[in-house]
Amino acid sequence: MRLAARHGVRVLAVTDHDSTGGLAEAMDEARRVPPLEIVPGLEINCDVPGAEIHILGYCLDWEAPWFQEFLGAQREERRQRVHRIAARLGELGMPIDPAEVFAIVKEGSAGRPHVAQVMVHHGYVKSVREAFDRYLSANGPANVPRKRFTPVEAVRLIRRARGVPVLAHPGLANRDELIPELVEAGLMGIETFYPEHSAGQTSAYRAMCRRLGLVATGGSDFHGPSVGGARHPGLQPVPESAWRDLRSRLASLAAQPGASIP
Numbered sequence: 001m002r003l004a005a006r007h008g009v010r011v012l013a014v015t016d017h018d019s020t021g022g023l024a025e026a027m028d029e030a031r032r033v034p035p036l037e038i039v040p041g042l043e044i045n046c047d048v049p050g051a052e053i054h055i056l057g058y059c060l061d062w063e064a065p066w067f068q069e070f071l072g073a074q075r076e077e078r079r080q081r082v083h084r085i086a087a088r089l090g091e092l093g094m095p096i097d098p099a100e101v102f103a104i105v106k107e108g109s110a111g112r113p114h115v116a117q118v119m120v121h122h123g124y125v126k127s128v129r130e131a132f133d134r135y136l137s138a139n140g141p142a143n144v145p146r147k148r149f150t151p152v153e154a155v156r157l158i159r160r161a162r163g164v165p166v167l168a169h170p171g172l173a174n175r176d177e178l179i180p181e182l183v184e185a186g187l188m189g190i191e192t193f194y195p196e197h198s199a200g201q202t203s204a205y206r207a208m209c210r211r212l213g214l215v216a217t218g219g220s221d222f223h224g225p226s227v228g229g230a231r232h233p234g235l236q237p238v239p240e241s242a243w244r245d246l247r248s249r250l251a252s253l254a255a256q257p258g259a260s261i262p
Contacts, residue, residue: 012039086101
């Protein structure tokens with residue numbers, strides 16, 4: 001939170017993968033660095049043939065018991081996946097101890113970025129990016145499948161939790177053909193302003209949002225200095241209209257409760 005404030009961020013969405021564990025602490029710390037405003041959320045990892053899709057959920061009822069139960073199951077699946085990835089890395093001659101991964105994560109949500117950090121520590125690769133490019137990407141030799149959870153299911157889940165579902169960094173997944181189906185399921189936005197989107201992609205997704213009546217959101221996708229390198233909160237400029245439009249969609253859900261559960 002202090003890093004974001006130093007970089008001039010005024011509205012910050014905290015969207016950990018399959019976890020809301022940091023939200024209370026983030027909100028408490030943000031009160032010490034006004035005028036920083038925290039948007040509660042999360043990011044759900046989903047699978048489609050040949051790719052991984054991430055769905056963001058903003059301003060949802062994250063403290064609901066049923067929702068936390070779902071996230072707990074998701075995190076346990078992620079933990080089991082770390083064990084399977086570690087076994088695969090051992091077969092490839094790069095043994096790691098899953099305990100090293102969980103020591104980095106502590107109480108958060110374990111995932112491939114943490115595995116990559118351990119690989120760097122052991123000298124198997126020089127950077128987190130290299131770990132993904134050579135071994136941990138969707139089609140990489142050390143990647144293993146998870147329990148399948150589709151983007152449509154994630155969108156519907158977030159709507160059930162009375163949140164605003166947004167497709168994360170679509171330019172990375174290259175599965176734009178799925179967007180109409182996600183809109184039909186209740187998708188309300190696309191992460192348009194993103195550090196790894198080209199100018200052409202940003203322009204195309206802005207036009208798509210206008211055409212489909214979606215909110216054009218954005219973010220830095222900051223995962224910590226050891227993962228993102230020079231990336232930091234606020235690196236990616238996002239128009240103030242994104243937060244205004246997001247709040248407008250949230251207000252429409254509150255005004256029409258039945259519309260929040262398609």
